[in-house]
Amino acid sequence: MAGRSFVFTSSALRSLQRDQDLLDRDRHRRQLAEHRVSSYVPQWAREPPGTGSVRPPVLCEDVVVHNALYTGDLQALQRLFPAGSSADVTLEPRGGDMRWVPAGDGLWSLTYEQELTTPLHVAAGRGFADCLKHLLQRGADVDRAPGGSTALHESCDSCQPECTKLLLMYGADANAMTDDGLMPLHVCTEPQSLECARYLLQFGAVVGARSAEEDDTPLHVAARGGLADHVDLYLRYGAPVDPVNREGLTPLNAACAQPQEARDLPRYFQVCKRLLEGGADARTMDQDRRTPLHLACKSANPDVVELLLAKGACVNDMDYGGEAPLHNILKVVCFKVDHQPHRIVRALLNYGSIRVWPGALPKVLQHCSPSPRTIEVLLNAYSRLKVTEAWREAVPAELLEEHPVFFQSVFSLQDAPRSLQHLSRCRLRSFLEGRVHEVVPKLELPDIIRKYLLLEYRGYVH
Structure with missing residues (x-):
C-alpha cells in the first residue's frame, strides 16, 4: 500500500x-x-419427451x-x-x-x-x-x-x-x-x-397462516406495512385480530411499533382504527410489557394515541423499564417535531397521565426545546415551578433566538408566581382527576375557556 x-x-x-x-x-x-x-x-423443443416417462x-x-x-x-x-x-x-x-x-x-x-x-x-x-x-x-x-x-x-x-x-x-x-x-x-x-x-x-x-421464523400472520404483515385495505380484506375473511407473534406482538402492537415518517401517519391511523373496530385489544402488552399506547407514543402518531385512549388504553401502564407512555413521547420529541408531539403530551395529561418529576424538568427542557408547544403543554400541568438559571442554560442559543417570546415567558417565572387564572385551571383539573377529556367538553363554556382548560397551545406561559 x-x-x-x-x-x-x-x-x-x-x-x-x-x-x-x-x-x-x-x-x-x-x-x-x-x-x-x-x-x-x-434441443429440448425439437425432441419432445417420450411417452410414459417424466424427464427431469x-x-x-x-x-x-x-x-x-x-x-x-x-x-x-x-x-x-x-x-x-x-x-x-x-x-x-x-x-x-x-x-x-x-x-x-x-x-x-x-x-x-x-x-x-x-x-x-x-x-x-x-x-x-x-x-x-x-x-x-x-x-x-x-x-x-x-x-x-x-x-x-x-x-x-x-x-x-x-x-x-x-x-x-x-x-x-x-x-x-x-x-x-x-x-x-x-x-x-x-x-x-x-x-x-x-x-x-x-x-x-389460509388467512391466519404463520411464517416459520417470526410466527407472523398476514395480518401482522399488513399492519406493520400500514396496509389498511389488506387489513380490511383479511378481517373479512375471518383473520384472528389478536394473534401474538414470536416477539409477543399483536397486529395492533406491530402497527404502533413501526417507525413512521410524517407522511405515513394517516395510513397507520387507518390500520389501527380498523383493527380496533375489528375487536383488537388496546391494552395487550408485548414481552417488555409495552402496550400499543407505549409504542404509538414512541412512533409519535398523535391520532393513534388519541384513538387508543378513547378505546380504553391505560395512560399510566408501566413497561419493564418503569416508563409510562409520557416518557416515551418526551424521549423522541426532538426527532419528531413535525409529528405534532404536543398533541400527544396534551392528550396523555388530559387522560390523567403522571407528570415528570419537577427536578428533571431542566433535562426535559433541553431535550424538548425544538418543540416549544410541547414544553408549554407540559409546564401548564404544574401549579408551581422552581425556575432556575439551569433552565436558561438548558436551551440552545439558536432556539432562544428562534422563539424569544416563548422562552422569555418561561424564564420570567423565576421571580414570579403563576397567574391566578392558571392556578384556577390547575385546581379544576386536579378535581376532575383524569376525567378532563370527558367532562370539560360537556360543560357550557366559551370556546376559549374550554381550550384553555384542555391545555391548548397559546405561545407563552403565565
Whole structure:
C-alpha cells in the first residue's frame, strides 16, 4: 500500500483481465442472440419427451431463451417452446449484482451473483401474462422452486395480479412456503398487492397462516406495512385480530411499533382504527410489557394515541423499564417535531397521565426545546415551578433566538408566581382527576375557556 493507491500483483491483474474477457464474451453472445432468436429452436423443443416417462428439468443457460423471457417476447417463446415441447426448465441467469468470490490460490474473481429460477418465475415477476400462459400450456411445473420460492411468490412480491390469478388457475399452491418460511400472503407487502391477496384467498390461502421464523400472520404483515385495505380484506375473511407473534406482538402492537415518517401517519391511523373496530385489544402488552399506547407514543402518531385512549388504553401502564407512555413521547420529541408531539403530551395529561418529576424538568427542557408547544403543554400541568438559571442554560442559543417570546415567558417565572387564572385551571383539573377529556367538553363554556382548560397551545406561559 503506497499513499492512496493499491498495488495489484501480476496474478490479480491476470484474474481481472480474465473476468473482463468473460464479460465481453457474454455481451457478444447477447448481441448475436438478438439476431438469431427468430430462427433458433433449442434441443429440448425439437425432441419432445417420450411417452410414459417424466424427464427431469433441464438446466438452460442459453442466452437466446433468456433474452426472450426477460423481454417478454411471446412470438419468440412460441417458437422456442412449440407444441409438444416442455417448458419445464431451470434457468441460471447471468447479470444482476456482481461480487468478489474466491477463485483458489489466494485469488478472487469478480462474478455475477446467480440464483436458479424458472421461466415461470421470470414471466410472473415481470407481469408477462401472455408468456406465462404459454409456458403453463407447455407443461411448466407451476410449484417448482429451485431458488427457494415459487413463481406465485414472485408474482405476489412484484404485485402482478393477472399473473397471480393465472398461476392459481393452473393449480399453484396458495399456501406454498419459501425456504425462509413465507407463504404468498406474507409477501403481499405493498398497496398494489391487494388484488394478489384477494386472489390468493379466493383460491384457498389460509388467512391466519404463520411464517416459520417470526410466527407472523398476514395480518401482522399488513399492519406493520400500514396496509389498511389488506387489513380490511383479511378481517373479512375471518383473520384472528389478536394473534401474538414470536416477539409477543399483536397486529395492533406491530402497527404502533413501526417507525413512521410524517407522511405515513394517516395510513397507520387507518390500520389501527380498523383493527380496533375489528375487536383488537388496546391494552395487550408485548414481552417488555409495552402496550400499543407505549409504542404509538414512541412512533409519535398523535391520532393513534388519541384513538387508543378513547378505546380504553391505560395512560399510566408501566413497561419493564418503569416508563409510562409520557416518557416515551418526551424521549423522541426532538426527532419528531413535525409529528405534532404536543398533541400527544396534551392528550396523555388530559387522560390523567403522571407528570415528570419537577427536578428533571431542566433535562426535559433541553431535550424538548425544538418543540416549544410541547414544553408549554407540559409546564401548564404544574401549579408551581422552581425556575432556575439551569433552565436558561438548558436551551440552545439558536432556539432562544428562534422563539424569544416563548422562552422569555418561561424564564420570567423565576421571580414570579403563576397567574391566578392558571392556578384556577390547575385546581379544576386536579378535581376532575383524569376525567378532563370527558367532562370539560360537556360543560357550557366559551370556546376559549374550554381550550384553555384542555391545555391548548397559546405561545407563552403565565
